[in-house]
Amino acid sequence: MKQILSFLMIIFLFSSLITIGQEVTDQPTDTTSNEIETIAISQIAIKLGDAKIETITFYEEIIPDEEIEKIRVENDSMIFLTDSLLAIGKAIDLDSKNIRYLKNRLGFWENGKGILDEGKSSLADVIQNLEENKFDLEHQKVLWENTKLVLEKENPEATMLKKIDELIFMMDTVILQVQQKSDKLLALLNQNTGRSVIVDGYIKKIDQIILDKKGQIFVPNQPNLFSSILSGNSSMEIKKPLRLFYQTEVKELSKYFKHKIPNVIFQLILLIFLVIAFKLIKKWTLKANINRNSFYENTLVKILSRSISAAFIIGLFASVLIFPNHPELFKDFIRLLVTIPLIFIVTTFIDKKFFKYVFLFGAVIFLQMAYFIFPPGHLIYSTLIIIVALIEMFVLGNLVIYFYRNSLSRKFLNTLIILALILNFGFAISGLFGILYGATMLAETSLNVPIANIFSGILVITTAIILNGLIEMGIRSPYILKAHVFRLNGNYIKTKVVKIINFVAFVLLLSVVLNVVNLYRPILDGVIAFFGDDIKIGTVSFTLGSIVLFFFVIWLSVVISKMIRIMLEEDILKRLKLAKGLPHTIAMMVRYSLIVAGFFLAVSAVGMPLDSLTVLFGAFGVGIGFGLQNIFNNLVSGLILLFERPIQIGDTIEVGALLGVVKSIGIRASNVRTFDGAEVIVPNGNLISNEVVNWTLSDQRRRIEVVAGVAYGSDPHKVKELFLKILADHPDIIDDPAPSVLFKELGSSSLDFRLLFWTSNFDEWLGIQSDIVYGVHDILKKEGIEIPFPQQDLHLRSVDPGVEIVYKGK
DSSP states (O other), X not given: OHHHHHHHHHHHHHXXXXXXXXXXXXXXOSSXXXXXXXXXXXXXXXXXXXXXXHHHHHHHHSOOHHHHHHHHHHHHHHHHHHHHHHHHHHHSOGGGSOHHXXXXXHHHHHHHHHHHXXXXXXXXXXXHHHHHHHHHHHHHHHHHHHHHHHHHHHOTTOTHHHHHHHHHHHHHHHHHHHHHXXXXXXXXXXXXXXXXXXXXXXXXXXXXXXXXXXXXXXXXXXXXXXXXXXXXXXXXXXHHHHHHHIIIIIHHHHHHHHHTHHHHHHHHHHHHHHHHHHHHHHHHHHHSOOOTTOHHHHHHHHHXXXXXXXXXXXXXXXXXXXXXXXXXXXXXXXXXXXHHHHHXXXXXXXXXXXXXXXXXXXXXXXXXXXXXXXXXXXXXXXXXXXXXHHHHHHHHHHHHHXXXXXXXXXXXXXXXXXXXXXXXXXXXXXXXXHHHHTOHHHHHHHHHHHHHHHHHHHHHHXXXXXXXXXXXXXXXXXXXXXXXXXXXXXXXXXXXXXXXXXXXXXXXXXXHHXXXXXXXXXXXXXXXXXXXXXXXXXXXXXEHHHHHHHHHHHHHHHHHHHHHHHHIIIIIGGGSOOOTXXXXXXXXXXXXXXXXXXXXXXXXXXXXXXXXXXXXXXXXXXXXXXXXXHHHHHHHHHHHHXXXXXXXXXXXXXXXXXXXXXXXXXXXXXXXXXXXXXXXXXXXXXXXXXXXXXXXXXXXOEEEEEEEEEOTTSOHHXXXXXXXXXXXXXXXXXXXXXXEEEEEEEOSSSEEEEEEEEESOGGXXXXXXXXXXXXXXXHHHHTTOOOOOOXXXXXXXXXXXXXXXXXXXX
């Protein structure tokens, strides 16, 4: 991170220079600013013919009146249909309708607004194309008018003047027609935009009514159940609610699918693809080496035993994104379809004693869809809600008792599960009392909480387990491990991806729970207001959201640049035949380029103009000039090291008393690991300004020297032959340059020899030197040649009479 911050300082400096340079170059000049653009007289004849052809071609390519009329008819039909539907919708008392009806109307009008927006976008594109071509033609017209003025001054009798007048007249005619067509289309666009604004207001009205009704959840909207039954007001009619449900819900869903035929086809193709893919994955997992210590992999194997069910869960889960602004019946239908494969999968890895709870859960999903058919106050509606409430209380109560008596090994998780079950049990009781009290809104919302929580929890967790299991098994597969980056960083990548999937799953689950209890919108609006409100400090205003966005974009660019650098340096570029150190240079430059792009993207994302940063850039320049000279020197030296590559990663270098291997080269400093194991951070300025011995710059060869001595009286020729044999027999000593044995000198105690030899295995040169010393010792001992040691003779010229001398042996 320090290197990145340092690199951003360079960006500040160079950006300031660029900004200042642009300000200088943008200064107005007085030399040729008033020159009139014309066509050279010698080129008039040629250019005139080309201009006529271009004008005629442009005229022929202009949208014809018949096409404009067709667009007008379609637009008028859409406007008429929108006005008619708006009139019908405004005649309905929306306040008297339930939330389900309002949500269906909201989705319908959002789809309608989408159609209006598509027409508006199409019209805007046509108008923009016309205006751009008209602008080009007007520019050409001005050019020819200027040319005509110049030609009239130089040669008033020129025959070309008439032809130029004809061309200008032709251009005027075409420009006029383009303007007329553009005005017609613009009128249609204004109509469309006006209706779009009205529809948008109507959508906001429906949305506000839904919010108001959700706020009145505790208000009774029906007589309590007992008084309704005793008074005989509770309806038992079946045909009328079914007919109304068919007219308002089933037909709407049918119309919705007719308008979404491409989405339906894509959904079917996705399901077929997923079924085939999961079948193949199942075969692959049976052959793969499963990590028995991995929860995700073991659970995935169990899930894949129901591969078709798993494919349908993922495919139907994606339908929420494939079908936007869907009706409420679509959600109920998808939930019912997902429930069936979900039950099959859940029963594969739970104990049989829980099967009855799973089947009851499926029954609740079906009953919930059934009671929406009947209106509030209907006896069947009330009966179904009571049955759902009792089933939920039975299932949740039994699960609370089970987890209380059979505690999990992880106490915190067990406590969390019990609290969640008790909370949902409370919602079930609230739903039961709500229907008895006549508060149907409270009953529906409360009973939907346990269903939505259990259903969404199982669905999201199952999907996350499938994805995490596939990620873990995929990263360990032989095909993926062929990539060097996954061999080195597989565990790190797996951990990060699993955490991201789990985080997304948690956010999805939390949003579903908050939406069910009607807290999603208030919390979302509060968060948006918190991060979106302006904060003013003097004349400067900003938002917390812009600050978070700024640093998030920079952080994301750093993460992405790091991943790309690893892939380039450790995998892609290593497969190419590049010079030593070049992959690192390319990867690092790509990384810093991405960070620079991320920085400027972050600046533009928060709406900060680059011109306003000039003062800040200048301040950085002054700081560099006075207090940051050494840091800036190291930064520039880092760039020099990257481009010139006098030192590369893996080189053995010697800087002063420091000897070690280069482990990394950063933008500010480099990391050198000594042979003692110490990590030394060396500023890049030291590597550029000081003398550096690079032992492995061009190759890995090194000359090694061993000095050996033998006793006087030994045959030096024989000794040389013995030493050469030792050098020739060692596998790590190369033949070119050939090893040599030199008679160094007649020493004070020995005949001294120098053994000089080369090795291409630089990293093991100390071991090779040790091997040769061992070999010298062993062969001299074997041949009976004495290895001398320093000796000195002591001659006594005089002895003090008081000193007692003892002779050896006497």
